[in-house]
Amino acid sequence: MIIDTKLPAGMTLLPCPFCGGTAQIEPDGDGCFIACLNKDCLVVPITLYFRTKHDAIRAWNRRSVADPLDPIIPVGGKLRIVNGTTI
Numbered sequence: 001m002i003i004d005t006k007l008p009a010g011m012t013l014l015p016c017p018f019c020g021g022t023a024q025i026e027p028d029g030d031g032c033f034i035a036c037l038n039k040d041c042l043v044v045p046i047t048l049y050f051r052t053k054h055d056a057i058r059a060w061n062r063r064s065v066a067d068p069l070d071p072i073i074p075v076g077g078k079l080r081i082v083n084g085t086t087i
């Protein structure tokens with residue numbers, strides 16, 4: 001099944017952390033990844049492949065783990081909130 005590229009309700013994609021450009025969900029087999037769309041971006045970052053749009057979006061929107069406003073970290077191949085709540 002090809003995943004659709006519409007954002008789930010209530011979720012947004014932060015701009016590219018390198019150029020401020022727009023990002024987009026890119027389908028890939030049974031999952032997807034998020035990529036910067038700015039052709040002038042000098043880094044053109046993409047996330048890893050994720051089975052769900054939610055995990056790909058969370059990965060893309062994740063910024064430095066030192067940022068106290070972002071408690072989501074990768075643990076054992078899954079994204080978890082470090083304040084004790086599993087997502």
Ligand SMILES: [Zn+2]
Nearest residue numbers: 016019036041
């Ligand atoms: Zn970019």
